[in-house]
Amino acid sequence: MEKPLFNEGKKSRVFTVDKVKIENEKTHSLIMKESMQSEPGQFILVWIPGMGEKPFSVAASDPLMITIADVGKISGQIDRYQPGDRLWIRGPFGQGYKPYGENALLVGGGYGASPLLFLAETLLKKDINVHVFLGARSSDLLILVDEFEKLPVTLHITTNDGTRGIQGFVTVPLEETIQNLADIQNACVYACGPKKMLFGIDALCERYGIPRQLSWEAIMRCGMGLCGNCKIEMPDTWKEPADKPGSKKAWLVCKDGPTSFTK
């Protein structure tokens, strides 16, 4: 009769790369042999022993997938990984997206699109209509386009230089789509990307009074709500929940987020 020891589930464990998929020049996806139960919008912490640890969004959970833009030390190292290589991962952490309403408008900037494929699949299973808005500086920085094309979603692509889709910002087709919605209260914008983009989208949504779920980024240290490093200040439009007094001016991306909810 063995006794269960204790709650070890939050410790880092070994994952093995099964497949590598090139998304674009700077971005690729790693598909693991193992899966990790998680929701779209949650994140994981990837540890490269002897080098460091960084947060990444869950891009698929079964098997686990992450989509990584090669921009520095850890992401550059991961960029070299081949099938059979091991990474150490803990998680999932944080609050993911919550499916809501009948129409979903998914907006991703750059590698910010990484959790949106997983989200789209989850929403489709609930019979929610999905629009996807992918934006990037140029066509070669777009990710996951092929995958989205395989799904029954309406796909809108923008590039700043016009190398693919509409030239301009992702907010242009987004605004159009919002304007054409029959019932704004029954729709929701789900966005993921750099802070500036999120502030822009939040302002746009506020103008139309449409609910939105934004997934924030910050530099994390403890990932556990203790060090305060990932603290951000939420947009004015965000209403502080009664059970989280003081959180508007000191919102922890790792613990309160990464997803914020505005209705």
Next chain:
Amino acid sequence: MEKPLFNEGKKSRVFTVDKVKIENEKTHSLIMKESMQSEPGQFILVWIPGMGEKPFSVAASDPLMITIADVGKISGQIDRYQPGDRLWIRGPFGQGYKPYGENALLVGGGYGASPLLFLAETLLKKDINVHVFLGARSSDLLILVDEFEKLPVTLHITTNDGTRGIQGFVTVPLEETIQNLADIQNACVYACGPKKMLFGIDALCERYGIPRQLSWEAIMRCGMGLCGNCKIEMPDTWKEPADKPGSKKAWLVCKDGPTSFTK
């Protein structure tokens, strides 16, 4: 999102006496308000803060009941308890009886009968025929007779002084019943009581080749298999299991037992 802390289930917790039932001059049962999931033959540790802690058999699990003979410090204290009083209990510990075969012969000496009522109920639910053999020095030391009389079991009572039932040892009607069994391999003796009685019953069973499950007593300290205080030597008839080498000469009542199995 709260996180489960850890496996605290083995710690002592508060139980409240709901009813007190007098079994005889020296023995009474406490029925608690709370229940504790357990098997007949398992034991619990009862702590009286500031006084000490002792093992007792589970006499019923839902709600939890214990049957206690007032013989000393702790049992004498418990003897005074009234409805509303609190005790601290941890458990269940150890290996209980395992229902086996078609005919069950339950033997209890003195307060050793305490786990047998719970066992009888469990066996009856599995459509096993139950014989119960209760022995004591004298009629006023018998316990649980009324309860057994309410059950569809064959009850055999012996007292050394003949004040109730047959005069003599409990082994006499036990041996008769064994002799009348159609299929000895399909029956099992379940006994609980002082070491001497158990050795006697074991020898009798060995003569007839009948399977038996004996529940041993010992003075316990850690109750966790660590201190070695409850170590006993098993009867010669007991066959050491291959996965427990060395256990025959050093059998831990708290961890290997309290129930031993011989087939």
Next chain:
Amino acid sequence: MPDFSCRLSDQIQLKTPIILASGVSGNSDSLLVRAAKSGAAAVTTKSCTLKYRPGTDNPASSDWGCGLITNLGMTNPGVDSMVYLINAYRQKAADSVVPVIANIYADNVEEFADLTAKIKLAQPDIVEFVLPDHDQGLIAEITAAVRANAGTIPISAKISATCVAIGKTARTAQDKGANFITAVNPIPGMLIDAFAAKPFLSLQSGWITGPSLKPIALKCISDIYKEVSIPIIGMGGVSSGLDMAEMMLAGASIVGIGSAIYYRGYEAFTKILEEFETFMNTEGYNNLAEICGKIWR
């Protein structure tokens, strides 16, 4: 409802006996405000040193199953910025303001003296200083130095669970003028990942906090309670109302929480206090004096 107000000294009156421990959110004025608004009856800043310390690479902490391990490398903005931070906290908290305990850390007596003089500019309600582990002479000198420079501000000596003869250390601190004892600071530990064949934390070892620290902390607080007559600010593994009760029964006058914010969020303050209140009510305690140190009476 039991009376929860707690007079720690003539100057300091807390509305409840649960406060924020040092190090958790203690480098941010707006997070201190959040703790105050979430029910902390006092907030403690992160240990500050004379100069800014940048901190370490990740991983800097982990939940290892029985508790947490952390080593953030003493990140802090330095004492001058900490003074600024404390003022900003007071201003931003406005009506929600609660007393602030300023924690300072140094290696030697001179630096402690210096730090005390500097942090005093923020007029914290208490200056808390982290004592070394076992050199009784040094412990006495540091306490005396902080006492001398703190002026009328009460001071609390923070003692680690690894401290040798912890009761005696607390007694020395009391004798040299400490107004309170804060106990405990965590125990050193290390996680190793067998598959990586490496220590998990970037600084190799770290400090163990949370549930697994509790029985160790209870023993320390007991030992201290028997030796001193000043109030104890107890901490180490408190994450429920019952944990809080245990710590007060051992001798703590008020209780600090850190890791519980990981386990239960900022809501930890109100949740733990509610559970503690239920306990006080069902067990028939009328006030905090009745429960403090009761296991020794």
Next chain:
Amino acid sequence: MPDFSCRLSDQIQLKTPIILASGVSGNSDSLLVRAAKSGAAAVTTKSCTLKYRPGTDNPASSDWGCGLITNLGMTNPGVDSMVYLINAYRQKAADSVVPVIANIYADNVEEFADLTAKIKLAQPDIVEFVLPDHDQGLIAEITAAVRANAGTIPISAKISATCVAIGKTARTAQDKGANFITAVNPIPGMLIDAFAAKPFLSLQSGWITGPSLKPIALKCISDIYKEVSIPIIGMGGVSSGLDMAEMMLAGASIVGIGSAIYYRGYEAFTKILEEFETFMNTEGYNNLAEICGKIWR
């Protein structure tokens, strides 16, 4: 299959690197035999003192969720009976006999000297002695006294996790003739039952062992490994093959288990070793030398 044989010294060769720690079943010859038959590569007797010690009332131990707490009050039959017990163990174990480590405990140098001379009569394979926590002078004297009286028998200094400057202590012990270091002895702790408003153990406090001790032990073993060149007998919270691997990666040459017998029964020895073997195989280690202290290479 990796090579598990372990040469601790010219005299001592173990068949595998997992042994029984002191205190668990160590007051009974037949339980030591059981441990040996269950796969312990060596067995350690319970700490013995000059005179018989009766031990305490119940409760003497508990599982508190993250680990165990125990205080049996140093129950032991006294050194003369322990000599008898060791001989009985050898006789009863017969073919299954494995080396026996005799653990001794005293308060002062003279008693340690005396105990060593007496326990020597049983010709244990190793004499293990429990060092005090922080007095470096006393640590040196005790080690020298045990060394002097043990003759040709190798000696191991057992060090507690609460030891101050643990690396330095181990170094002192090595310098004074210790052949091995056993680490760690557990940390003091206390359980309080809030409803009873009483400490749970009859002796109030006890020692914390099992899972929650592991990260603390790993840190201690790391600190010791960096300071000494003699083999370390590592223990503290090992209950799986991965735990065992972590402890050896930190620097232990062999590993002891105690609490794991509660968690996994006497089968713990073979189960943990099997898991460790799987780990060694899948990670490609050929022998114990490759894994010992690897995180520091």
